[in-house]
Amino acid sequence: MAGIKFQNVSFAYGEKQILRNFSLEVEDAQIMCLLGPSGCGKTTLMRCLLGLNRPSTGEIWVGDRCVFSKEKRINIPPERRGIGVVFQDYAVWPHMTVMENVCYPLKKQRLPRDEMEKKARYALEQVRMRDYAPYLPSQLSGGQQQRVAIARALVSSDEVIVMDEPITNLDAKLREEMLTEIRQIQKNIGTTILYITHDQEASLQLCDRMAIMDAGGALCQIGTDEDIILRPAERFVFEFIGVSNFFTLTRKGENWCFFGREDMPYTGTVPAEFEAAGQVDMGVRPNGIVFDDAAAEGGLTPSLIRGIIRRSVFLGSEYNLFIDLNGQEVRMQRSAFEGMGGVPEGAEVGLSFLGPKFYPVREGA
Amino acid sequence: MAFLRRRRGGVDPSAQARSVSDLSALEGRHIGVDGIMTGLSFILLFIIVVIPIFMIIYNAFFYEGRFDLSLFTSVIFEEENLKAMGNTIIIALAVTVFGTIMGLFYAWLLGRSDIPAKGFMRALFTIPYMFPPFFGAMAWDLLFSGRAGYINRWLMSTFHLRQPPVNINSIGGIIFVECSYYFPFVFMQVVSALERMDPTLEESARIAGARQSQVIWKITLPLVKPAISAGALLILISSLAHFGVPSILGFSKNIYTLPTMIYALINRSGGSFEGIRQGTALSILLVAVVAIALVIQKYVLSSGSYDIIKGKSMRPTLIKLRGAKYPLLLLASLTLLVIVVVPLVMIFLVALVKAYGLPLTWANFSFSNYVKVFDSPATMDSIKNSLFLSITAGIVCMFLGVMIAYVINRIRPKGRGLLEILSILPYSIPGTVLAIGVILSWSGSLAGINLYNTIWIILVAYMARYLSFSMKSASASLQQVNSSLEEASRACGATHTESLKDITLPLIKPAMVSGFFLIFLPAMRELTTSVLLYGPYSRTLGVQIFALRDAGMIPQASALASVAIVIIIVCNAVVTEITKDRKGA
Numbered sequence: 001m002a003g004i005k006f007q008n009v010s011f012a013y014g015e016k017q018i019l020r021n022f023s024l025e026v027e028d029a030q031i032m033c034l035l036g037p038s039g040c041g042k043t044t045l046m047r048c049l050l051g052l053n054r055p056s057t058g059e060i061w062v063g064d065r066c067v068f069s070k071e072k073r074i075n076i077p078p079e080r081r082g083i084g085v086v087f088q089d090y091a092v093w094p095h096m097t098v099m100e101n102v103c104y105p106l107k108k109q110r111l112p113r114d115e116m117e118k119k120a121r122y123a124l125e126q127v128r129m130r131d132y133a134p135y136l137p138s139q140l141s142g143g144q145q146q147r148v149a150i151a152r153a154l155v156s157s158d159e160v161i162v163m164d165e166p167i168t169n170l171d172a173k174l175r176e177e178m179l180t181e182i183r184q185i186q187k188n189i190g191t192t193i194l195y196i197t198h199d200q201e202a203s204l205q206l207c208d209r210m211a212i213m214d215a216g217g218a219l220c221q222i223g224t225d226e227d228i229i230l231r232p233a234e235r236f237v238f239e240f241i242g243v244s245n246f247f248t249l250t251r252k253g254e255n256w257c258f259f260g261r262e263d264m265p266y267t268g269t270v271p272a273e274f275e276a277a278g279q280v281d282m283g284v285r286p287n288g289i290v291f292d293d294a295a296a297e298g299g300l301t302p303s304l305i306r307g308i309i310r311r312s313v314f315l316g317s318e319y320n321l322f323i324d325l326n327g328q329e330v331r332m333q334r335s336a337f338e339g340m341g342g343v344p345e346g347a348e349v350g351l352s353f354l355g356p357k358f359y360p361v362r363e364g365a
Numbered sequence: 366m367a368f369l370r371r372r373r374g375g376v377d378p379s380a381q382a383r384s385v386s387d388l389s390a391l392e393g394r395h396i397g398v399d400g401i402m403t404g405l406s407f408i409l410l411f412i413i414v415v416i417p418i419f420m421i422i423y424n425a426f427f428y429e430g431r432f433d434l435s436l437f438t439s440v441i442f443e444e445e446n447l448k449a450m451g452n453t454i455i456i457a458l459a460v461t462v463f464g465t466i467m468g469l470f471y472a473w474l475l476g477r478s479d480i481p482a483k484g485f486m487r488a489l490f491t492i493p494y495m496f497p498p499f500f501g502a503m504a505w506d507l508l509f510s511g512r513a514g515y516i517n518r519w520l521m522s523t524f525h526l527r528q529p530p531v532n533i534n535s536i537g538g539i540i541f542v543e544c545s546y547y548f549p550f551v552f553m554q555v556v557s558a559l560e561r562m563d564p565t566l567e568e569s570a571r572i573a574g575a576r577q578s579q580v581i582w583k584i585t586l587p588l589v590k591p592a593i594s595a596g597a598l599l600i601l602i603s604s605l606a607h608f609g610v611p612s613i614l615g616f617s618k619n620i621y622t623l624p625t626m627i628y629a630l631i632n633r634s635g636g637s638f639e640g641i642r643q644g645t646a647l648s649i650l651l652v653a654v655v656a657i658a659l660v661i662q663k664y665v666l667s668s669g670s671y672d673i674i675k676g677k678s679m680r681p682t683l684i685k686l687r688g689a690k691y692p693l694l695l696l697a698s699l700t701l702l703v704i705v706v707v708p709l710v711m712i713f714l715v716a717l718v719k720a721y722g723l724p725l726t727w728a729n730f731s732f733s734n735y736v737k738v739f740d741s742p743a744t745m746d747s748i749k750n751s752l753f754l755s756i757t758a759g760i761v762c763m764f765l766g767v768m769i770a771y772v773i774n775r776i777r778p779k780g781r782g783l784l785e786i787l788s789i790l791p792y793s794i795p796g797t798v799l800a801i802g803v804i805l806s807w808s809g810s811l812a813g814i815n816l817y818n819t820i821w822i823i824l825v826a827y828m829a830r831y832l833s834f835s836m837k838s839a840s841a842s843l844q845q846v847n848s849s850l851e852e853a854s855r856a857c858g859a860t861h862t863e864s865l866k867d868i869t870l871p872l873i874k875p876a877m878v879s880g881f882f883l884i885f886l887p888a889m890r891e892l893t894t895s896v897l898l899y900g901p902y903s904r905t906l907g908v909q910i911f912a913l914r915d916a917g918m919i920p921q922a923s924a925l926a927s928v929a930i931v932i933i934i935v936c937n938a939v940v941t942e943i944t945k946d947r948k949g950a
Contacts, residue, residue, distance in 0.1 A: 052852050078855035079863075091853040095871045104867070108858030149853075156857045 002063025002159040003028040003192060004049065009058035011044055018044045019217050021057065026209075028063075031186055031193040033203035036213030037240065042196045044217075046162050049194070050085055051078035062160055079108070084153030084161040084191075088168055090145045092137045098124070098148050099133040105156035123151040126185050143174040150182070154189065164196045179205045200241050204229075212237050235283070235359040244283050245330050248361060251278040259326045264305055271358055283357045286320070286333035291343075292352035303350030312345055323349070398861050399776045406772045407780075409765060410787040413829045416811065417802025418794070421652075424645045424805055440646035449626040450650060456536060456611070456622060457604040457658075460543045465597040467544065468551025471697065476559035477585070479683045480694055487556070489701050491549055495933055496709075497890040497907065498546035499609025500926050503914060504708035505542050506613060507715055507923075509533035515725065534618045542610045545704035547603060551596030558592035559585075577684060598662040605655050606795030608893040613914070623651040624797040628897060631801075641804060648798040659793055709930065716924035721917075734924035744925060746902065747909035750820060754905060755888035758827040759881040765828070766835025766880055767873065771865075774843045775851075792833040796893030800826055803898065818900025826894045831887065835880030842876030843869075882940045889936070890929060 004026040011019045018041040026032040036042050047053040049060055051067065054075060060068040062083065067076045084105075092101055102123055106116040124130045127147035137145050146166060153161045163182075167175045183206055186193055197203055203210055203225070210228050212220045214236050221233040232238040249256040249266055258264040266282070274280040292303035307325035314336070321332040321343070332351075334343075343349065425437055440446060471490060475483050493501070508516045509531045517529040532538065562585075570584045571577075608624040615625060627644040634640025686693060715721070717730040738744050769788050773781045791799060803826045809815035816822035846869065854864035870877075892907035899908045906929055913922035 050852070050856055052855070077860070078852070079858045079860050081856070082858075083856060085853060085856040087849040087853060089847055089849055091847065091849040093850055093854070093868055093872075104854065104859075105857035108863070152853075152857065 002065075003030075003061075004032075004160060004194060005059075005061040006045070006049070007059040007061070009045070009048055009055045009060060011041075011048055011053055011055045013044075017217075019048075019055070022217065022219065023058075024211055024219060024222070026192060026194055028192055029190045030208040031183070031195055031206055033195045033197060033207035033210045034213065035197060035200055035203050035210055035240075037215050038198055040213045040215050041217035042198075042213060043164055046085075046164050046194070046196055049081075049162060050083055051076060051081050082157050082159060084155075084157035086146070086149045086153045086161065086163040086166045088165040090137075090142075090149045090169075092145045092148050092152070094137050096137075097133065098129060098135050098137070098140070101137070101148055102151050102155055105152060119155055120151075123154045124148075126154060126188065127151045127181065143170050143178065146170065146178065147181075150185070154185070154191070158189070158191065160192045160194070162194045162196070165198070166195075167202060168197075168199070175202065176205075182206060212240065214240075230355075232357060235281070235362070238283050238357055238359070243286050243331055245286065245289070247282045247284070247328070249280050249282050251275065256280070258305060259328075261326070264326070266305075268353065268356065274358060274360070277360065279361045281359045281361050282353070283359065284353045285355070286331045288354040288356065289323075289330065289332040289351055290354060291334075292350045303352055305351045306348055307351060309343055309345050309347050309349060312343060319343075323351070325351070398865070399778075402768050403772050403776055403778045406765075406769045406784055410769070410784065413825065413832065414787045414791055416806045417799065417829065418790075420805035420810075421645055421648055421798065421802045424642060425649045428642075436642060437646045437649070440643050441650060445621070446623075446626060446647060446650070449621040449623050449647075450654070452536060452611075452620060453605060453622040453624075453651070453654065456539055456543065457601055459540045460547055460604040461597055461601040463540065464544045464548040464600045465551045465593065467700075468548040468553075468596060469555055469593060471548075471700070472552045472555035472559060473581075473585075474693060474697060476556045477684055478686050478693075480686060480690060480697065482694075486697060486701065489705055490552055492705050493546045494549040494553070495886075495937055496546075496930065497609060497892060498543060498607065499613050499892055499907075499911070500712060500930070501546055501704075501708045502539075502542050502610040502613040503910075503919075503922065503926060504711040504715075505533045505538065507711055507919070508707075509538070510617070513722065534614050534620070536620060539611050539614050539620070542614065543604055543607060546610075547600045550599045550603070551593060554592040554596035554599075555589050558589045562588055594665045598658065598665065601658050602655060602662070602793065605658060606651070606797070606893075608797055608896070612911075623647060623654070624795060624893065627651070627797050627801070631897060641801065644801050645805065648795075648801050651795055652798055655793060655795060712923050712930065713927050715920055716927045718920050721919040734920045735928075737921055738924045738928065743904065744909055744913075747904040747906050748928075750823075750903055751889055751891075751906035754820065754823055754827055755885045757824060758831060758888050759885040762828055762832050762835045762884050763877050763881045766832060766837075767839040767870075767877060769832075769836050770839035770843050771869070774840060775848060788836045789833045791829040796826075796830060796891075797897065799830055800894040800897035803829070803894075818903065820903040823895055823898045823903060823905065826898055827884075827888050827891065830894060831884040834883040835877075838876045838880035838883060839873060842873040846872045878943060879940075882936070882943075886933065886936055886940070890933060 004024075006022055006024045008021040008023055009019055010017070010021055022041075022045065024034075024045075034042050034045070044053060048055045048068070049062075055068065055070070057070050058068075059066060059070070059072075062081065066072065066074050067081050068074060093104070096104070099120060102120040103116055106119055111119070121130060121133075124133060127150050129144060129147045129151060132140065132144065132148075137148065140148070146169075149166070150163075153163075166182075167178050170178060179202055182193070182195075185191075195203065195206060207225060209222060210225055211222045212228065214220050221228060221237050223231075228237065228241060232241060238244055247258055249258060249270065250260040251257075252260070252262050252265075255262070255265040256270050258266060270280055270282075292305075305325070307323040307330060309321055310324050310329070311322040313320040313322075316336070318336050319334045321334060323330040323332055330351075426432060426434065428436060474480055475487050475490070480486075506514070508514045509529075510533055511517065511529050512521070514529070514531075514533065517531060520526060520530050521528075533542075566588065567580050567584055570580045575583065606624060607622075608628065611620065611622045612625045612628065615621060616629075621629060627647050630643045630647065631640045634643070714725050716734055717732070718725060719729050719731050719733060723729040766788075769784060772778065773785050778784075794802075803822055804817065807814055807822050807825060808817040816825065850872070851864050851868050854868045855861070859867060890907055891905060892911060895905040895908045896911060899905060904912065906925070910922050910925050910929065913919075913925060
């Protein structure tokens, strides 16, 4: 068992700097999801770990073994790093059978034949592909090929496996299944997995911890999935992790107002730190917006934030509502089982906001 | 976002630059496989390609170490040579125009109409592609050469003509024969483009209200235009550099093109250095003409390509020919008869006749020519030489091609663009010119290496000429093999050499095999370069046929040509069988 540690790793493709002094630690026997938009350098980082790219600075550790260090002049070649890998395009060798594919790493470890067979069979068992041992990859579906790739990664390392978008090429149902399986296999074996993806839903299902990278290749936040979702550290994380609505609130006297209109005051609390700026951006998720007309019946003042429903899309378990709020389109999500079915398009509704996040106003926005 | 940028921190750019080179220095435990392959590729291409080209340019413009244009200008402005250049251009342009029209018409007829027996005719239409055009020239020469040609004689005696009605030994004759061998370039390009074209493109035009003829002109033709221009320019360049047909049909009537003129100059001087120098100067002229064609090709090909042509084969809607069906079928069959069947049959018949000029009747047939051919040690040597050269060049180029393709596609060193140009360049250089470059380089002037008159000088020329075939084939195949396959094996514990051996090579094996045959087949029938390079003991099959015919032993030349035809057919069948197996796997 072993963790992974990146320390001040930098890498550039020619003139283009991808990673700048990047540091990240993956704890032993965990699944860490590295999440970031396309082209942010996730794959580059993985290739540095595998030894396929050579960083220009820093150190990389696998367990207590230093596999790369600029200072100590260490650069262990990929074949001796002992890291299993699952590529996005499976990279199952088409000229070898499933069994031969899975045996290949063991052959390179010079294991005796019977032990090799045993280990390979066990790995195939883990991914439920035992019956397919004599097949050629061209006879398998995408999902099955991916399982072979995972089995191959399992036998090539007990310690660390890196997966680069391993389920992107599968259909939705298979994706779900594979995620559950990867989780299960990891529980059985206790391998450390670094899982690289741009799909936040997959990482939510899978990970112990998440690390978010921004488009510039910098690390924004590390934490448990709850941390990331409920307490996003930065506006980028908040926006990246799901659909978001943003409103700019302006300080007018005692109140914070929507769109600078005093007749639309925000009734919640804005952190005091923004008072000096007089302006703040408030982010709300679609399911953080609720109808607030109950006040009218209860005798309290109804919500002053009123919008018109422009479009309502039924999605099975919920409605997606597009609401016109003072000219801004607001996306709201409402459970289909809440209230009495859909709300007619064109109706005026009062709104209130749950779990808002506040960020400094973006310049130029 | 501002504070993010701060967090990343600045890195001193000079430190960055230094770090990369430091690391590569400490990496260099010993020079890796990559380094060896890259270095080897550059060295080999330098020897095979750069040196001959340099020697041509040097010898054309320098004499005894001094810059000297006198030879160059005197050769270029000689009337005979200017006329040869004019002939070359006229022939090439005419062949391109007629060949393109012919290829296009039959491509459309077989690709888009409901004419019967399509598969059969298509197979026949690609036959000229397999055989060297100078076989055809020989056959047509037998039929229509002045008063001696069989058909001319028959026509003259039947209709009591004073003059032979058709003279194949003319520019027109050369154009006709080259056309019949080069039109498949356009035909095959366009047929495959038509096949891969999405039929809904045409169907939507019909639905939008276009008539059938409008669809052809406004939709189909513009969409296959890139295929047409690619094929047409291939014809143009091949014809400019072509040696076989004009040499066989033109020499007797003093009609020369640049390649045959170069040959004649060197031949006349008996291989002396003066003759070679004149040939060199003329080569520069030929290269200039081809270079212009290449520039046009680059310009035309880059200007239009459409990706609406899909990779998959689809069933196009066929155009009903109705009443025109059988007349067109007759026309196609006649064309096939004239360009494919007649020349082949003629070669076999004349091979059987006891002496040239005797009527083609049973009484005059015997196998004596074959006996003579197989009895002659020179002829058997030529077959052996050709087999040795083709197989060796095929195998060596197969491995070199894979190595260079790997360096270009995977290792991607600095200067890979140069590597790519150098490996493809010799293909665009006319064979005649290449042969002169090889003579100039390896006749003792460099490091005392003298390969002249040996079989090795031909091998060097073949390697330069055909390397691009295997390189392109391996390159295309490597692009299909995702680099993650090799990376996965590295992560599985295989060293670089092991992953090359276990993963990459097995995966591109089919391309290597087809690369071998792409070289073996044309090398077997090669004439253009060998005819300038052969020595007393290094005749090739093509040279021997050419020489027998030159010595007036036409039936024997035909007999040997028919043997070559059989060899080519057998080899082609083997290739088809092998490639079929590959698809099945």
